[in-house]
Amino acid sequence: MISFFNGKTLSDRSISFRIVNSRFSEVKIEPSTINQVSEANSLESLASLLSREDKAVTMGQKDIAYDLSGYLVLPAGIDAHVHSRSPGLEHKEDWHSLAQSAYKGGVTSVADMPNTVPPMLFSEQIEAKKALAKASGLGFKLYLGVGDKNVQQLPHLLKKYPDFLAGLKVFYGKSTGDLIYSDLEMLHRSLGEHVDPIITFHAEDQKIIDEMTQRYRDHLNDSEFGTFKYHSFMRPTLAANQACQYILAWGLKTGRRLHIAHISTPDEVELITQYQQKGLRVSCEIAPHHLLLSDENYEELGPFLKVNPPVRSMADVKKMREHFAAGRIDIFATDHAPHLKEEKLKPLNQAPSGMPAIEFFYPLLLQSALTTGLSLEHASKMGSAVPARLFGYVERGEIRNGFFADFVIMKKLRGRVGENMLSTSKCGWSPYHNLSLDYQVVATFHDGRLRYANPKFCASLPEGPGQI
Numbered sequence: 300m301i302s303f304f305n306g307k308t309l310s311d312r313s314i315s316f317r318i319v320n321s322r323f324s325e326v327k328i329e330p331s332t333i334n335q336v337s338e339a340n341s342l343e344s345l346a347s348l349l350s351r352e353d354k355a356v357t358m359g360q361k362d363i364a365y366d367l368s369g370y371l372v373l374p375a376g377i378d379a380h381v382h383s384r385s386p387g388l389e390h391k392e393d394w395h396s397l398a399q400s401a402y403k404g405g406v407t408s409v410a411d412m413p414n415t416v417p418p419m420l421f422s423e424q425i426e427a428k429k430a431l432a433k434a435s436g437l438g439f440k441l442y443l444g445v446g447d448k449n450v451q452q453l454p455h456l457l458k459k460y461p462d463f464l465a466g467l468k469v470f471y472g473k474s475t476g477d478l479i480y481s482d483l484e485m486l487h488r489s490l491g492e493h494v495d496p497i498i499t500f501h502a503e504d505q506k507i508i509d510e511m512t513q514r515y516r517d518h519l520n521d522s523e524f525g526t527f528k529y530h531s532f533m534r535p536t537l538a539a540n541q542a543c544q545y546i547l548a549w550g551l552k553t554g555r556r557l558h559i560a561h562i563s564t565p566d567e568v569e570l571i572t573q574y575q576q577k578g579l580r581v582s583c584e585i586a587p588h589h590l591l592l593s594d595e596n597y598e599e600l601g602p603f604l605k606v607n608p609p610v611r612s613m614a615d616v617k618k619m620r621e622h623f624a625a626g627r628i629d630i631f632a633t634d635h636a637p638h639l640k641e642e643k644l645k646p647l648n649q650a651p652s653g654m655p656a657i658e659f660f661y662p663l664l665l666q667s668a669l670t671t672g673l674s675l676e677h678a679s680k681m682g683s684a685v686p687a688r689l690f691g692y693v694e695r696g697e698i699r700n701g702f703f704a705d706f707v708i709m710k711k712l713r714g715r716v717g718e719n720m721l722s723t724s725k726c727g728w729s730p731y732h733n734l735s736l737d738y739q740v741v742a743t744f745h746d747g748r749l750r751y752a753n754p755k756f757c758a759s760l761p762e763g764p765g766q767i
């Protein structure tokens with residue numbers, strides 16, 4: 300049994316708890332400090348905790364108490380939108396490297412997208428991916444893709460795997476891989492009345508994308524970084540808005556439960572809010588690149604900024620920040636989608652879309668809150684309790700008696716994202732390189748076990764800003 304005390308919550312209250320059999324017990328959140336001890340004491344106990352070699356400070360050992368004064372203690376992240384790349388694309392990422400990056404970013408559970416190779420459409424692929432995911436130790440749920448080939452089998456598959464399917468994923472517009480599905484009437488008929496999965500949409504209208512791509516065809520073979528701005532023109536806000544409108548109208552007519560992935564336009568937020576008021580069960584998600592980056596970054600990042608849906612104008616980003624600050628967006632998820640540098644360094648029409656981010660999940664989440672003015676507490680819930688509830692991570696996402704002990708220790712300490720710290724991810728680059736972040740992950744616990752310890756915090760705190 301171990302206990303933690305004197306940590307701070309985001310509203311500056313003190314938190315203490317014990318961990319018994321992988322779960323929280325005796326959680327106390329109090330307005331004042333629970334136990335006054337000196338900072339030196341807390342650093343010492345933290346350093347001893349972080350330098351433990353077995354990284355398994357769990358039951359069966361003698362009672363140990365760790366003092367966390369000076370540190371923030373938050374529920375660990377649940378990143379509900381990641382691309383594990385495995386099976387099939389292990390040169391970009393695999394479940395082991397994903398787990399390392401996730402723990403480094405303060406994440407203990409993910410929901411994985413179906414565009415692996417082969418795509419996740421049938422039992423065979425579900426079983427294969429489940430085995431890979433399980434071996435990594437990371438908490439996971441898997442999305443089942445929707446395609447012409449499996450649409451009739453969806454009710455059977457959903458019933459067969461009730462515990463670890465996050466829901467259905469519909470690529471209404473095409474992105475990385477070949478998955479695309481737009482026959483929503485057929486989807487509704489096939490699902491029938493007795494299954495009610497959450498249906499997550501990549502909402503971009505393929506017809507509009509095809510038309511706009513034709514318009515910019517003269518640039519398709521260019522590889523100048525500045526040329527990549529045409530990616531945002533080829534997948535305009537209209538493509539997202541029109542798809543979103545159609546999907547929401549379908550949802551209202553059919554009563555289905557929807558989730559719109561990676562919203563990127565202010566109109567999408569407004570549409571979703573309107574449909575929520577009409578009674579539609581719809582939630583939405585935002586990725587850090589749609590809050591912290593814009594089309595002004597193409598000159599510097601070129602293909603490394605190419606992502607679907609694309610980054611938008613600064614005017615749109617500012618409006619998205621207002622919506623974020625007003626609490627109109629349900630969850631924060633990274634859309635972690637790594638590709639190798641050499642794959643990215645191709646001409647506009649060949650460079651794959653997507654960027655890694657999970658290794659900075661919590662620092663980016665709290666930075667998004669600081670940038671927009673949303674409270675840190677609300678932001679933290681958008682990356683933990685809310686995705687847990689939406690996607691069914693039972694007894695996770697909160698520091699609560701009886702819940703699994705998934706938590707992250709953070710420190711307010713400004714640092715820049717640096718080259719040498721991108722080593723957990725197989726792709727080794729980040730669009731956030733050089734970005735200054737105000738919070739750093741010190742340690743991540745999953746099921747009560749220490750899974751990541753930031754080496755920088757082992758002995759003592761560094762003076763001034765460091766590299767993240």
Ligand code: DOR
Pocket residue numbers: 382414474475501605606607608636637651652653654
């Ligand atoms: O940019 C993207 N990359 N958007 C997606 O929808 C898929 C992802 C990927 O898998 O690379």
Ligand code: ZN
Pocket residue numbers: 380381382412634636
């Ligand atoms: Zn994605």
